[in-house]
Amino acid sequence: MIYKFYQQHIFPHLLNQVMQTPSLMDQRRELLLPIAGEVLEIGFGTGVNLPFYQNVDTLYALEPNADIYQLAIKRVHESAIHVQHVQASAEKLPFADNSIDHIVSTWTLCSIEHLDQALAELHRVLKPGGTLHLVEHVLSDRPALQHLQNLLTPVQKRLADGCHLNRNIEQDLLDAHFSFTEKHYLDAAGIPKIAQRMLFARAQKQ
Ligand SMILES: C[S@@+](CC[C@H](N)C(=O)[O-])C[C@H]1O[C@@H](n2cnc3c(N)ncnc32)[C@H](O)[C@@H]1O
Known part of the structure; x- marks a missing residue:
């Protein structure tokens, strides 16, 4: 019962705060400013990306967790973009094959339970020549940190959804x-070492 309370009433607020760390906001800006047209964002969270979509007209905001999306609603109302909330999981996307020009994932691929299934779905719905834009925290390139990441992942999964x-x-x-x-790695300032290494990339279907 305490865990359920944490998940519903505490974690969404923690997430909203942490995801606004200035170095992450810088990465969002760099990733999202060049995108124009129609976008599917997976794991929309609390809507922190919205101000960086300067040339986007329609945004499909895929977010399965209603408690988290609740904190996005004010940002959605204040945005000039047409935002359509899609309450679904990335493992089963309610979109046609080859139908989406741009897919965005910012710190979402870490949280998807069946990642291979979700990536197959992203591949299915992305248009040939369309782009998946992403920034994600990833496995360290330092063995000692990798060991710690493996050790702490079961705890992190409980604490961070x-x-x-x-x-x-x-x-x-x-x-x-x-x-x-496009692809590069960076260490984000202001983030604990255990989750500091970021992959910033744009990818297309082979
Ligand atoms: C760390 S948060 C990142 C939120 C947001 N993308 C951001 O940049 O602030 C991870 C998000 O992924 C969502 N998520 C978890 N499992 C998912 C799934 N299977 N499909 C889509 N989104 C999922 C969570 O609900 C949460 O909003």
């Missing part, structure tokens, strides 16, 4: 038949 500290997202995307048009 399914978040894995130890995913090799680059490899997962290659395995799902994406190829990169």
Whole structure:
């Protein structure tokens, strides 16, 4: 019962705060400003990306967790963009094959339970020549930190709604038949070392 209270009433507010860390906001700006047209954002969270969609007209905001989406509603109302909330999981996208120009994922792939299934779905709905834009925290390149990430992931999953500290997202995307048009790694300031390494990338269907 205490855990349920934490998940419903405390975690969404913690998430909303942490996801506004200034170095993460800088990454959002760089990732999202170039995007124009129609976008599917998976794991929309509390809507922190909205101000950075400067040339987007329609946004499908896919967010399965109603308690988290609740904190996005004010931002959605204040936005000039047409935002359509889609209450579904990335593992089963309610979109047609080859129908989406741009898909955005910011710190969402860490939390999806069946990641291979979700990446297959992203691959299915993305248009040929369309782009998946992402920034995600990933497995460290330092063995000592990797060990710690593996050790702490079960705890992190309980505390942070399914978040894995130890995913090799680059490899997962290659395995799902994406190829990169842009890719670099960075250590984000103001984030604990255990989740500091970020993959910033744009990818297309192979
Ligand atoms: C760490 S939060 C990031 C939120 C937001 N993308 C941001 O940048 O602030 C992870 C988000 O992924 C969502 N999520 C978890 N499992 C998911 C799934 N299977 N499909 C889609 N979204 C999922 C969570 O509800 C949460 O909103």
